[in-house]
Amino acid sequence: MAHFLDLSGHLSRYRSIPAHMKTLSLSFWLQKRFSTIFADSHHAISTAEKERQLDKENIKYRERSQLFLKDLPWYAMPDDQVLARLEVDRNGLTEAEAKKRLHEFGLNTLSATKVRSPFARFFLQFNNVLIYVLLVSALITGLLRHWIDTGVILGVVLINAIIGFIQEGKAESALEAIRKMLSLEATIVRDGKRMSIFSEELVPGDIVMLASGDRVPADIRLIDVNSLSIDESALTGESHPVSKDVEPVQMNTPLGDRKDMVYSGTLVTHGSAMGVVVGTGDMTEFGRIGQMINEVKEITTPLLRQIAVFGRWLTVGILAVTVFTFIIGTVIRDYSIADMFLMCVALAVSAIPEGLPAVMTITLALGVQRMARLNAIVRRLPAVETLGSVTVICSDKTGTLTKNEMTVQTVVTPDRLFEVTGTGYFPAGEFYLNHHMVEVYKYPELEELVHAAVLCNDAVLQEKDDTWTVIGDPTEGALLSLGMKAGIDPNVQRDLEYRISSIPFESEHRFMATLNQDSSGTKFIFVKGAPETIIERSSDERTETGKRPINPHYWHEKIREIASSGQRTLAVAAKKVSADKTDVTFGDVEGGLVMLGLFGIIDPPREESLLAVDQCHHAGIVVKMITGDHVETARVIGERLNIGVGKPAVTGAELEKMDDAELRRVVGEVDVFARTSPEHKLRLVEALQANGEVTAMTGDGVNDAPALKRANVGLAMGVKGTEAAKEAASIVLADDNFSTIAGAVREGRRIYDNLQKGILFLLPTNGGMTMVVIAAVLFDFALPMTSKQILWINMITAVTLCLGLTFERPEANVMDRPPRNPKAPPLSYYQIWRIVFVSFILMLAALLLFNLELRRGQSIEVARTIVACTIVVGQMAYLLNCRFLRSSSLTRRIFCGNPSIYISMGILAVLQLIYTYAPWFHDLFDTASLRPQDWILVLAMGLGTFLIIEMDKAIERFLAARNGKPDF
Ligand code: ATP
Numbered sequence: 001m002a003h004f005l006d007l008s009g010h011l012s013r014y015r016s017i018p019a020h021m022k023t024l025s026l027s028f029w030l031q032k033r034f035s036t037i038f039a040d041s042h043h044a045i046s047t048a049e050k051e052r053q054l055d056k057e058n059i060k061y062r063e064r065s066q067l068f069l070k071d072l073p074w075y076a077m078p079d080d081q082v083l084a085r086l087e088v089d090r091n092g093l094t095e096a097e098a099k100k101r102l103h104e105f106g107l108n109t110l111s112a113t114k115v116r117s118p119f120a121r122f123f124l125q126f127n128n129v130l131i132y133v134l135l136v137s138a139l140i141t142g143l144l145r146h147w148i149d150t151g152v153i154l155g156v157v158l159i160n161a162i163i164g165f166i167q168e169g170k171a172e173s174a175l176e177a178i179r180k181m182l183s184l185e186a187t188i189v190r191d192g193k194r195m196s197i198f199s200e201e202l203v204p205g206d207i208v209m210l211a212s213g214d215r216v217p218a219d220i221r222l223i224d225v226n227s228l229s230i231d232e233s234a235l236t237g238e239s240h241p242v243s244k245d246v247e248p249v250q251m252n253t254p255l256g257d258r259k260d261m262v263y264s265g266t267l268v269t270h271g272s273a274m275g276v277v278v279g280t281g282d283m284t285e286f287g288r289i290g291q292m293i294n295e296v297k298e299i300t301t302p303l304l305r306q307i308a309v310f311g312r313w314l315t316v317g318i319l320a321v322t323v324f325t326f327i328i329g330t331v332i333r334d335y336s337i338a339d340m341f342l343m344c345v346a347l348a349v350s351a352i353p354e355g356l357p358a359v360m361t362i363t364l365a366l367g368v369q370r371m372a373r374l375n376a377i378v379r380r381l382p383a384v385e386t387l388g389s390v391t392v393i394c395s396d397k398t399g400t401l402t403k404n405e406m407t408v409q410t411v412v413t414p415d416r417l418f419e420v421t422g423t424g425y426f427p428a429g430e431f432y433l434n435h436h437m438v439e440v441y442k443y444p445e446l447e448e449l450v451h452a453a454v455l456c457n458d459a460v461l462q463e464k465d466d467t468w469t470v471i472g473d474p475t476e477g478a479l480l481s482l483g484m485k486a487g488i489d490p491n492v493q494r495d496l497e498y499r500i501s502s503i504p505f506e507s508e509h510r511f512m513a514t515l516n517q518d519s520s521g522t523k524f525i526f527v528k529g530a531p532e533t534i535i536e537r538s539s540d541e542r543t544e545t546g547k548r549p550i551n552p553h554y555w556h557e558k559i560r561e562i563a564s565s566g567q568r569t570l571a572v573a574a575k576k577v578s579a580d581k582t583d584v585t586f587g588d589v590e591g592g593l594v595m596l597g598l599f600g601i602i603d604p605p606r607e608e609s610l611l612a613v614d615q616c617h618h619a620g621i622v623v624k625m626i627t628g629d630h631v632e633t634a635r636v637i638g639e640r641l642n643i644g645v646g647k648p649a650v651t652g653a654e655l656e657k658m659d660d661a662e663l664r665r666v667v668g669e670v671d672v673f674a675r676t677s678p679e680h681k682l683r684l685v686e687a688l689q690a691n692g693e694v695t696a697m698t699g700d701g702v703n704d705a706p707a708l709k710r711a712n713v714g715l716a717m718g719v720k721g722t723e724a725a726k727e728a729a730s731i732v733l734a735d736d737n738f739s740t741i742a743g744a745v746r747e748g749r750r751i752y753d754n755l756q757k758g759i760l761f762l763l764p765t766n767g768g769m770t771m772v773v774i775a776a777v778l779f780d781f782a783l784p785m786t787s788k789q790i791l792w793i794n795m796i797t798a799v800t801l802c803l804g805l806t807f808e809r810p811e812a813n814v815m816d817r818p819p820r821n822p823k824a825p826p827l828s829y830y831q832i833w834r835i836v837f838v839s840f841i842l843m844l845a846a847l848l849l850f851n852l853e854l855r856r857g858q859s860i861e862v863a864r865t866i867v868a869c870t871i872v873v874g875q876m877a878y879l880l881n882c883r884f885l886r887s888s889s890l891t892r893r894i895f896c897g898n899p900s901i902y903i904s905m906g907i908l909a910v911l912q913l914i915y916t917y918a919p920w921f922h923d924l925f926d927t928a929s930l931r932p933q934d935w936i937l938v939l940a941m942g943l944g945t946f947l948i949i950e951m952d953k954a955i956e957r958f959l960a961a962r963n964g965k966p967d968f
Contacts, residue, residue, distance in 0.1 A: 074278045075258040076251045079223040086205040086276055090223070092189035093205050101203035108202040108218055108280035110287050121169075125161035133315070133352070137345040144338055148924055152791035153349060159795060163358050163803075170365055184723065186217040194460065196471070206277040211504065213702035213722020214268045219279035222246050222260050226502060227271035230262050235285060241269040255285060267724050269702055272504050303385055303755055303826050304360050311356060318351040321774070329777045343773060346787030350794045351770040355802055359758040363806040367751035375718075375734040376744035383713050383730035387748025389822040390621055390713060392693045393741055394684060397627035397634060398568075399474070399720055400698055400738045401641055402603040406478035409567060410600030412558045413445045414541040414551070420485065425461055425468040425477050427484030440486040445544050447486065449597035452572045454483035454490050455497055456514045456526035458504075461490070473505070475570065478601050479528075497524075501584045505529070507628050507701055508677045515577070515584040525575045527589050530630070530675070531559050531598055534571035538595040542574075550595050562600035563632030566640065570599045605640050612739035613642050619745065620818035624671045626681055631674035644671030652676040655683065663687045678703035685710045694822055696741065698733070699725050715741060742815075750810040752820065753885050757805045759827065761882040763835045765801075765875045768842025769793060772867070775843060782860060784850040784867040788925050793868055796911050797875050804879065804901040811884055812893070830956050834949075841948055842874045845941040853934075861928035865916055866938060869930065872912050873942035876905050881949040886957060890950055
């Protein structure tokens, strides 16, 4: 079986195949076909019988089409028969036909998993122990006929449920958007053209190209394979990759043994292939088991889990304190059971931070959504927190730190060095020799070199509005552009010397080889790859007049020369083979090649990378470059980006010679690793982790997956990355850009800060009120707040105020402080102190004013209203303290950056004024109007609270600076 994987060069060979029956409706055609396929097989049911069955079951049109395809044993049919049955040839379907089939078969997606109705989602908000406690309290207060308490408790429950419902909806839609961003693309052939479409638009009959690292987008019958192996573990549980070919297998062969089929959801681990789609969506084997791939799981992280556990223990603790207070109140202090019960209900309601889970989840969901907007798509949520602890980022070079817009600038043949002008892929430029413009055709060795580079090449250049872009590998795109500058039309050339077989480029072996045949029937193997690899396989070199034994010294000298200007190096060699050769194997390219020449390709660093690397350095993060490129190129580019300046660079070959202890030492000292292959990445991550570093690692290839999984934060390339890499990673960089990593670290730190701010704000505000009640009961003075009043404050403040904090921007020093210690508990000792201290301050302020007012002869109603207002104003003041975790809030920045803080404070102020002055509230809550001088006291208390906490923060900063941790 011939292997024609590069269609662009061979399309003409297939153009003669007639496209038949295209006018027939697909379903009609399918029905017709069905009666002929395996008509003699006892497995087939007659069409008429099937029709009757379908009619009887009243199955819809689309499902009917699907059923006709579903039952066909594609694996047992020869490939040409499969193509004929699906009415397609290797040129693919026409767009019109594809559209028709899409209508007929529907999108290539699995039927949506059951979505919970909004109604059900709302009621599920009540399924929570805290809420049960509140509902029981409401019931009992109702039985005691304290309708206002009942009403307020139900209000709290309802507000909580509404906020929970909204936040869950927001979180869901954030995740949904992210899921969409991760949707697969497939490379297909339609109308004879190779193109990329969303996998969900695939239809039966589409011709799909698969390459290593791809996730198989549908059920596909293979028609051409090239050393293809597939990881089918997702489907069959078989953990070892299975190799595939195109020969049909016996009827009834089990799924795992169908060598000529690949199934949706499995992974290409090696090689490449072409195949025809035989099943999409629910018709696929994956559809049958109804699983979803690529799912972004529920919203949770280690911190959130810790908080949830903490929340449960807190509830138990609060209930214990409440029972204790109840006993003291009734037995020792002689409160009536009913009063004390109401008080304890209020106590429990006010102490339980029921808003905490909602605030945590929404902070995380909004953060993840923001990160997606910044091009960092989070696949595993714990990574958001880990980002804040990252101490080392290991980044690829090409395309991540550099632009990946390659242009050939230097061409070296055995006797000459040519310079080429032009920028980007735009195929206009001149060749210069010793500063004189030259015609390529006058130098046959140059012409042959360029010509080989065009043939040993899978890329396609395309022009739109005068802009040239590359489909495929940018390095290869640069060679195509060079070819066009030399007057070679890649399409014509590829047709004239069509490809018979190929070994695709992989980072491990660092070369690509093709077997081509020209019009006279002569066959050549062309190899292009990393120069060292090519030189060691070459015995001769091509000169102007013929060939001579290779001079490795000359080539190594030239490689160094080119690389030291930061250019990537790439070499090309060729070998004539016998006319009966039908396949190129690794053995064929082991030796005996004729070196044709060398290319120097510029790939300029991204401007924003330099800035991002500097930001990382400031943030205490070491940036290491791990590249497959030449050591000199890597060193020069590294230097331009401030990576590893003045330090040695180490190659993959050198790494291999090191034992683990040596490697651990070296990874600490070296920042540039060159000529590495994916296995080295895994060793480097492990060595860094053994040194106690929290490591982020980028990757794109299928073989990068182990290192991505092992890294604390695996970062996959969204554009050039394979599906295998994306699935192994915890974050996908939608733009492959290093600066996105720095942005993600910043965002990760912001989210963690905001989660902490939420906790630091909520707990003391609950704690303050609880302490007021406990103090009153313990020290036997009039209760400063009635149960209704406590419930009121709780209802209007807790969640509303805190939600404002979730929108808080990153603090100014967020990238100037060292990474967070991942082993540190979620709250530091200082933060625990702050929670207790603030609770105490709020209690003190409330009790102070309460007693002062009573002493001044004010009614208990006025004193209690003042207490409620003091707590509300104190909370507002404390909210401002919490806007900046460690740095001072006594700054102008307190007035800007987050309008939602001021909006929620404004709403709260209005509600509190209504509470204080509306006669209706006087009756309901036993409140009283305050005089202006009362407000002065209340506001002074708020200001005092704010200043005392600022002082506390300042002392903490001073102590931290003295202990050598200035940013904490
Ligand atoms: P990174 O810095 O992201 O690791 P890289 O392109 O430098 O990327 P590889 O992709 O592993 O690293 O490439 C290593 C070497 O292989 C390159 O320096 C080049 O010489 C050669 N090479 C790259 N792309 C191709 C290709 N498509 N065909 C043949 N050789 C290639």
